[in-house]
Amino acid sequence: MIQKPFHDPVLKKEIKDVLLDGKVTIFVDGTLGLGGHAEAYLAEHPSLKIYMATDLDAQHLTLAKERLSEWAEKLELHEANFSALVDLIPKAKSRQSGLVSFLLDLGLCSNQLDDANKGFAFAVDGPLKMSYSETSDLSAEEIVNDYSAEELSRVLNDYGEEPMHRKIAKKIIEARPNQSLKTTWELRHVIESAVPIHQQRKTLTRVFQALRMEVNQELHHLELVLKALPEILEAGDRIGIISYHSLEDRMVKQHFKRLSKPKTEATDLSLHTEVEPAQFKLVTRRAIEPSGEEIERNPRSRSAKLRVIQKI
Ligand SMILES: C[S@@+](CC[C@H](N)C(=O)[O-])C[C@H]1O[C@@H](n2cnc3c(N)ncnc32)[C@H](O)[C@@H]1O
Incomplete structure (x- = not known):
């Protein structure tokens, strides 16, 4: 037991x-x-x-x-x-x-959040998956690399209620030609570059929540x-x-x-x-x-x- x-x-x-x-x-x-x-x-x-x-x-x-x-x-x-x-x-x-x-x-268990391999948390570096299921059709990596600026902005606004949704979406799009965003920390660095240091933690929390909600609908x-x-x-x-x-x-x-x-x-x-x-x-x-x-x-x-x- x-x-x-x-x-x-x-x-x-x-x-x-x-x-x-x-x-x-x-x-x-x-x-x-x-x-x-x-x-x-x-x-x-x-x-x-x-x-x-x-x-x-x-x-x-x-x-x-x-x-x-x-x-x-x-x-x-x-x-x-x-x-x-x-x-x-x-x-x-x-x-x-x-x-x-x-x-x-609802939501996720602590052990899922702590598991770097699931990619739910910005606190640990891991693949940008964020799906509850290993057989999901969608991953956070696909969202951040393939969605248009408008779609990204909509996800961050609707599911994260993120006030800087447009600015963050733009930063993600700008980062794409130089690096494809494959890990939680690659995404984290892009978000951190878009917001003042004292707002970074809350913003990261909202953005990661929004992506998780989109991946899992x-x-x-x-x-x-x-x-x-x-x-x-x-x-x-x-x-x-x-x-x-x-x-x-x-x-x-x-x-x-x-x-x-x-x-x-x-x-x-x-x-x-x-x-x-x-x-x-x-x-x-x-x-x-x-x-x-x-x-x-x-x-x-x-x-x-x-x-x-x-x-x-
Ligand atoms: C907060 S935990 C539940 C904890 C549980 N009540 C316990 O006592 O251990 C949420 C669980 O729901 C699962 N989950 C989240 N969304 C789901 C969905 N739409 N359908 C089925 N399972 C889901 C997650 O994989 C996770 O295992």
């Missing part, structure tokens, strides 16, 4: 409190990672009959499978994007009665899941999403808000006649965040925000 040095999974107890009770028989974990949440919930909830999980990182699936071998007969692991769950959840529901709880713990896959929720979940089923940055959290918050409001239409008599009742209710009115104690133990949890809704 895999033990420390892995951190406890983020918001482990808070998720248990809002997503698990004796009626939940199918737990759907879209971002299995190293199986930290899975281990805790399988150990504490013998009433779970199916633990269905996806991850794009084949290495994570192998490690988690080993860690969770005690519950092998309950596991259904898929090397797939979590958006594939839109088809997999109804199939699981047709085989097993009871409620579904669905968890997405992160908001697109999240949106696919959010849009499918009314079809794939049934009364009593819940979904909890942990986001780590404002773009994702905003998307989750707005979507959950829309789903938990009745549909109204303007008529001759009133501006707000209810034409369809709300399909979901908010389980968390405000996002749940890690305690000070958790942040101290695991500083990378500090930006986590958990939002949960339930189908009515």
Whole structure:
């Protein structure tokens, strides 16, 4: 069994409190990672009959499978994007009665960030890959070497909310004839040459985040899941999403808000006649965040925000 040095999974107890009770028989974990949440919930909830999980990182699936071998007969692991769950959840529901709880713990695990070979971090030198999956069609290297200035600028602005997106895109284009950008540090040096020293760290963080989100089409896959929720979940089923940055959290918050409001239409008599009742209710009115104690133990949890809704 895999033990420390892995951190406890983020918001482990808070998720248990809002997503698990004796009626939940199918737990759907879209971002299995190293199986930290899975281990805790399988150990504490013998009433779970199916633990269905996806991850794009084949290495994570192998490690988690080993860690969770005690519950092998309950596991259904898929090397797939979590958006594939839109088809997999109804199939699981047709085989097993009871409620579904669905968890997405977005983004990447610390060990992926620390792995130079994956190219996610500007702190370590490595190939400019930034994909969760080894079989991805797109890499950060292709983006920085092949995208036009307009496309690069759009990625940095949309996914990094980078104020100097145009200037950085221009610098990257200018660097191309002299050097093809193949490593995280080659890209880092180009970005550092475009911004004042005191802004470099924040800019690098935003640019690397933006490229990762483009490589993995992160908001697109999240949106696919959010849009499918009314079809794939049934009364009593819940979904909890942990986001780590404002773009994702905003998307989750707005979507959950829309789903938990009745549909109204303007008529001759009133501006707000209810034409369809709300399909979901908010389980968390405000996002749940890690305690000070958790942040101290695991500083990378500090930006986590958990939002949960339930189908009515
Ligand atoms: C924050 S970690 C999850 C940690 C996990 N909850 C645990 O307890 O170990 C996120 C995981 O989701 C995976 N991932 C990210 N985006 C994904 C996607 N669109 N589809 C499937 N897996 C994804 C990453 O490869 C990573 O393993």
